[in-house]
Amino acid sequence: MSRAVRFDRYGPVEVLQVAEVEPPTPAAGEVLVEVVSAGINPGEIAIREGLLHAQWPARFPSGQGSDFAGRVVEVGAGVEGVAVDDEVLGFTDNRASQADLVVAAAGHITGKPDSVGWDQAGALKIAGTTAYAAVRVVAPQLGETVVVSGAAGGVGTLAVQLARRTGANVIGIAGASNSDWLRSIGVEPVTYGDGLAERLRAVAPQGIDAFIDTFGGGYVDLAVEAGVAPDRVETIIDFAAAERLGAQAVGGAEASTAAVLAELAGLLAAGELTVPIAATYPLDKVREAYTELAKRHTRGKIVLRIR
Numbered sequence: 289m290s291r292a293v294r295f296d297r298y299g300p301v302e303v304l305q306v307a308e309v310e311p312p313t314p315a316a317g318e319v320l321v322e323v324v325s326a327g328i329n330p331g332e333i334a335i336r337e338g339l340l341h342a343q344w345p346a347r348f349p350s351g352q353g354s355d356f357a358g359r360v361v362e363v364g365a366g367v368e369g370v371a372v373d374d375e376v377l378g379f380t381d382n383r384a385s386q387a388d389l390v391v392a393a394a395g396h397i398t399g400k401p402d403s404v405g406w407d408q409a410g411a412l413k414i415a416g417t418t419a420y421a422a423v424r425v426v427a428p429q430l431g432e433t434v435v436v437s438g439a440a441g442g443v444g445t446l447a448v449q450l451a452r453r454t455g456a457n458v459i460g461i462a463g464a465s466n467s468d469w470l471r472s473i474g475v476e477p478v479t480y481g482d483g484l485a486e487r488l489r490a491v492a493p494q495g496i497d498a499f500i501d502t503f504g505g506g507y508v509d510l511a512v513e514a515g516v517a518p519d520r521v522e523t524i525i526d527f528a529a530a531e532r533l534g535a536q537a538v539g540g541a542e543a544s545t546a547a548v549l550a551e552l553a554g555l556l557a558a559g560e561l562t563v564p565i566a567a568t569y570p571l572d573k574v575r576e577a578y579t580e581l582a583k584r585h586t587r588g589k590i591v592l593r594i595r
């Protein structure tokens with residue numbers, strides 16, 4: 289038997305349990321990975337609470353989790369270029385990574401560079417590919433000004449860094465406790481709350497060229513009112529505003545590939561990108577991990593450390 293996070297009905301964090309389950313086995317084209325670390329994401333809270341039932345219904349008992357890093361322990365038929373003991377990072381679309389063992393498509397993993405820590409590797413997928421897609425779609429140019437809301441969160445911390453790499457000037461909207469950290473990575477911090485539009489005008493008197501919203505709650509409207517062309521506004525959460533105003537809402541799906549993960553892992557290995565790890569929790573503290581994430585004040589990522 290092996291451990292896996294399970295829930296058998298929609299509900300609050302208390303529905304999460306760590307169950308003893310039959311070890312999964314890889315089919316053709318799949319690998320079995322012994323999970324070392326698994327990132328957690330706000331979308332999983334919405335799914336567990338039943339808020340996304342119309343789009344992505346759960347099948348009970350449901351597992352949980354997309355992101356993981358670990359060691360390959362079995363290789364399915366027809367898989368080439370992957371061997372037992374390989375250290376990998378990747379994802380599953382089957383809500384299953386928060387477990388001792390996960391099965392993943394061989395095309396959904398990439399090698400973990402030795403110099404990349406397990407927690408950063410296990411937290412990379414959802415936040416990394418979403419940030420990558422967001423920066424790609426607003427396409428910052430050298431010397432332009434890009435604003436990122438939720439700049440200190442899981443997606444935001446990576447979006448600001450990837451946007452900086454384009455040569456754009458990056459302004460990050462976050463709470464005051466994140467100002468020093470944002471400055472340390474070359475991002476101009478602006479605090480959220482009353483008077484935000486005026487503060488943005490003060491730090492970007494030349495105007496804002498592109499806007500990445502990772503928080504929702506009015507930032508798409510604010511961006512368009514500030515004069516940003518709607519097709520250069522990407523929101524990963526406020527889909528209604530995107531539709532109403534003609535903004536982008538590409539999300540992470542189009543960048544959910546092993547090639548993008550490999551590129552991001554390469555940047556981590558080269559020290560050109562970092563995933564701040566706010567906290568790690570053992571698997572049996574999965575409820576505490578999500579309780580912390582639900583406060584919406586994480587800097588970077590929270591990770592389950594399975595072993």
Ligand SMILES: NC(=O)c1ccc[n+]([C@@H]2O[C@H](COP(=O)([O-])OP(=O)(O)OC[C@H]3O[C@@H](n4cnc5c(N)ncnc54)[C@H](OP(=O)(O)O)[C@@H]3O)[C@@H](O)[C@H]2O)c1
Nearest residue numbers: 330331418438440441442443462463480524539540584585
């Ligand atoms: N469409 C997709 O493909 C996709 C993919 C991934 C995530 N998402 C969604 O995107 C959202 C962000 O995900 P995440 O993992 O980055 O979340 P997260 O890590 O929980 O974000 C937390 C951050 O939000 C900041 N924050 C809190 N209140 C804020 C406010 N009023 N204005 C601006 N920032 C504020 C916090 O900064 P302070 O601590 O300074 O307050 C904190 O750094 C979630 O809703 C998630 O479901 C969508």
